[in-house]
Amino acid sequence: MHAISTRPLPATSHGHDPPQTLVILGPDGAGKSTLIEALTRQLLNERIRARRLANAAARSWLTKFCRRSGITFPTFTQDFFETSIRGFNVARNMVSAAHSGGLSVMDRHLYCQLVLRRLRGHPSGLLLPWLAAKSTECARIILLDIDPHLAYERIVSRGKDHETLEYLSESRDEYLRLAQLHGWIILDASLSTSLLVEQLRLVIGK
Ligand SMILES: Nc1ncnc2c1ncn2[C@@H]1O[C@H](COP(=O)(O)OP(=O)(O)OP(=O)(O)O)[C@@H](O)[C@H]1O
Numbered sequence: 379m380h381a382i383s384t385r386p387l388p389a390t391s392h393g394h395d396p397p398q399t400l401v402i403l404g405p406d407g408a409g410k411s412t413l414i415e416a417l418t419r420q421l422l423n424e425r426i427r428a429r430r431l432a433n434a435a436a437r438s439w440l441t442k443f444c445r446r447s448g449i450t451f452p453t454f455t456q457d458f459f460e461t462s463i464r465g466f467n468v469a470r471n472m473v474s475a476a477h478s479g480g481l482s483v484m485d486r487h488l489y490c491q492l493v494l495r496r497l498r499g500h501p502s503g504l505l506l507p508w509l510a511a512k513s514t515e516c517a518r519i520i521l522l523d524i525d526p527h528l529a530y531e532r533i534v535s536r537g538k539d540h541e542t543l544e545y546l547s548e549s550r551d552e553y554l555r556l557a558q559l560h561g562w563i564i565l566d567a568s569l570s571t572s573l574l575v576e577q578l579r580l581v582i583g584k
Pocket residue numbers: 404405406407408409410411412413532533535536567568569570571
């Protein structure tokens with residue numbers, strides 16, 4: 379684990395179980411959903427309040443729709459569609475996290491759209507970087523870093539979708555660039571899920 383940020387979680391007025399938000403980012407196949415499920419299950423078994431909140435962008439649905447219908451959207455249209463849906467889910471999940479005590483662990487965030495924009499050769503714009511930073515001000519962000527070959531293997535064995543090695547490699551580089559820029563904590567996704575859960579519990583202090 380490379381702790382490149384030691385920013386403390388902000389205190390709130392929710393008594394001894396204040397809302398805490400953790401955001402897990404990383405390339406496709408890094409193991410984000412698996413890790414969040416394992417962490418929240420373990421905490422709930424110990425009667426510690428925790429929930430997974432997925433900030434999906436419906437990319438999987440859009441890919442299937444395009445394949446079935448034979449329609450291909452320009453990448454700017456795809457970006458508009460995905461960013462709107464992810465933005466809506468982020469807003470909805472932020473409200474949910476703020477109104478629940480305990481830990482909320484978000485699977486993906488607006489930064490994923492910034493990564494996709496970079497990979498598609500689009501400009502980042504001004505609004506999205508600002509919104510991404512503003513909406514994670516009170517959260518702690520973790521990057522699950524993964525070698526693209528391992529991510530590729532995991533996606534193949536999951537058998538749900540397909541990604542190219544090139545996409546996974548560029549995606550990793552961009553996530554690492556953002557992590558250095560913003561001081562996110564980086565975890566090694568090649569470790570076992572149980573070790574990663576332990577590391578996350580150290581980060582959140584639960
Ligand atoms: N630590 C791990 N060790 C070995 N295999 C893992 C680990 N974490 C996840 N996997 C496996 O890798 C595959 C991808 O995991 P998962 O779906 O959680 O990734 P993800 O980051 O949420 O992916 P996506 O963003 O594409 O939805 C799954 O088949 C899962 O069982």
